[in-house]
Every structure is written in C-alpha cells, then in structure tokens.
Amino acid sequence: MDSLHAIGFYVSAAVSLGGGLLVAFLPTRALRGLAVAISGLGIVGLYASLSADFAGLVALVCYAGCTLLLAAPQYRAMDAPVGMLWRQTGAIAAAGLFAVLAYAAFRGGFAHATFKGGEIGSAAIGSFLFAHDALAAEAVGALVLVALVGATAAWRVRERGR
Amino acid sequence: MSVGLVAVLFVAAALVAVGAFVASWKRDLSAALAGLPLMFGGAGVAFAGAARFSAAGDPKIFGQGVAALLAVAVLALVALGVGIAGRGTSR
Numbered sequence: 617m618d619s620l621h622a623i624g625f626y627v628s629a630a631v632s633l634g635g636g637l638l639v640a641f642l643p644t645r646a647l648r649g650l651a652v653a654i655s656g657l658g659i660v661g662l663y664a665s666l667s668a669d670f671a672g673l674v675a676l677v678c679y680a681g682c683t684l685l686l687a688a689p690q691y692r693a694m695d696a697p698v699g700m701l702w703r704q705t706g707a708i709a710a711a712g713l714f715a716v717l718a719y720a721a722f723r724g725g726f727a728h729a730t731f732k733g734g735e736i737g738s739a740a741i742g743s744f745l746f747a748h749d750a751l752a753a754e755a756v757g758a759l760v761l762v763a764l765v766g767a768t769a770a771w772r773v774r775e776r777g778r
Numbered sequence: 779m780s781v782g783l784v785a786v787l788f789v790a791a792a793l794v795a796v797g798a799f800v801a802s803w804k805r806d807l808s809a810a811l812a813g814l815p816l817m818f819g820g821a822g823v824a825f826a827g828a829a830r831f832s833a834a835g836d837p838k839i840f841g842q843g844v845a846a847l848l849a850v851a852v853l854a855l856v857a858l859g860v861g862i863a864g865r866g867t868s869r
Binding site for chain 2: 621622625626629632633636637639640645648651652655656659662663665666667668670671674675677678679681682685686688691692693694695696698703705706707709710711713714717718720721722724726740741744745749752753756759760762763764766767768769770771
C-alpha cells in the first residue's frame with residue numbers, strides 16, 4: 617500500500633471513529649443522523665483505501681439510507697427500562713470487547729502478501745455474488761425483503777391502532 | 779507510512795466496540811439503532827482488509843462481497859427497527 621492510500625486509511629479511520637463517538641453523545645436526532653453520515657463517509661473511505669471501491673459504493677448508498685432513517689423526525693422514542701448502572705456496565709463491556717479484539721489482531725500471525733486486484737472489481741464481485749455464492753446473496757435479499765415488509769406491517773398496525 | 783492487516787483489524791475492532799458502546803449507552807432504544815451501522819461497518823472493514831491482505835495470488839473478492847452484503851443488511855435492519863418503533867414524537 618502506497619503512502620497516499622495509507623494516509624487515506626488513517627484519515628478515514630479517524631473520521632469514522634470520531635463520527636461513531638459523536639453518535640453516542642449528541643442529543644438530538646438530526647445531529648445523530650449527521651454523525652452517522654460522517655461515520656459512514658469514513659467507512660466508505662476505509663473501503664476505498666483498501667481497494668474495495670465497489671463495496672464502498674454500495675456502503676455509500678446504504679449509509680445514506682441509514683442516515684435518512686435515523687435522522688427522520690417521525691419515528692417514536694422508546695426508553696429502555698434500565699438504569700445508569702447497566703448502561704455503564706455496557707460501556708465497560710464494549711471497552712473489554714475492543715481490548716479482546718485488538719489483542720487478537722495484535723497477536724495474530726498473519727502472512728504478508730501482495731495485492732494484485734484492481735480498484736473497482738464490480739464484474740468479479742458480481743460473478744462472485746450471483747454465480748459462486750448465490751445463496752448468500754439470496755439470503756441477504758430475503759433479509760431485506762422480510763425487513764422492509766416487517767417494517768411496513770409494523771408501521772401500519774401502529775397507525776391503525778391509533 | 780504503511781498499513782497492514784493488524785492496523786485494519788485494529789480499526790475494525792474499534793468500530794465494532796464503538797457501535798456496541800452506542801447501542802448500550804443510549805437510553806432511547808430507537809437511538810441505539812445507530813450503533814448497528816457502526817458494528818456492521820467494522821465487520822465489513824475487517825472482511826475487506828482480509829481480502830486486501832490475503833496471501834493467495836489471485837485477487838480475492840470474498841471479503842469485498844461480504845462487505846457489500848453487510849452494508850445492505852444493516853440498511854434493512856435499521857429500516858426494520860425504525861418500523862417497529864412506529865410513528866411518534868421526535869426527540
């Protein structure tokens with residue numbers, strides 16, 4: 617990886633992690649949506665610096681959708697019936713998760729290799745998704761269908777109950 | 779300046795942990811949904827990094843394909859969560 621890609625990687629990592637932390641602490645929905653968008657841009661930059669431009673394009677569209685959904689003012693706020701102690705326990709558990717994953721990455725014995733692929737690779741990924749690994753692609757398609765139908769049904773049932 | 783698989787996995791682990799932190803820290807459950815894109819993004823970065831630095835000679839696109847599928851899946855899950863939350867007051 618050359619210096620330009622390396623700089624892009626570290627800048628994108630900082631943007632994505634900074635946006636992620638902003639999501640946790642910003643108070644309003646619009647600001648949280650903006651933070652999700654910033655974090656998504658960072659993740660897209662990470663994909664681009666890792667020569668996964670097609671995945672980056674897909675992620676760009678999907679994270680834009682996530683931003684619009686999470687920043688929308690229409691959905692209802694649902695308070696969780698847990699106290700501050702459990703939230704702090706969850707935060708400490710997240711830090712422990714990071715420590716375990718970082719330790720596993722640091723101690724892993726990985727082989728070094730030279731990357732020979734291109735930047736976009738949409739034809740290869742299309743062949744992979746729809747020929748070699750069609751079952752996984754269809755499973756995600758089914759998940760999307762079930763999620764959208766479930767979301768629509770849940771929304772309509774709540775509206776009818778009013 | 780260089781980037782290796784360890785650095786990629788380190789960033790991916792941080793993204794997953796930040797997503798888990800968001801999901802556990804927010805009192806509003808519909809706001810906690812914002813942790814999902816971070817966690818799935820971290821997993822996707824790990825897959826893309828493994829594909830980028832894999833030891834095989836041919837270009838391996840398995841990780842890139844999984845990263846694209848994860849992005850689609852997280853959009854569907856966020857839509858499902860917002861739909862379950864239903865229409866109501868903003869906060």
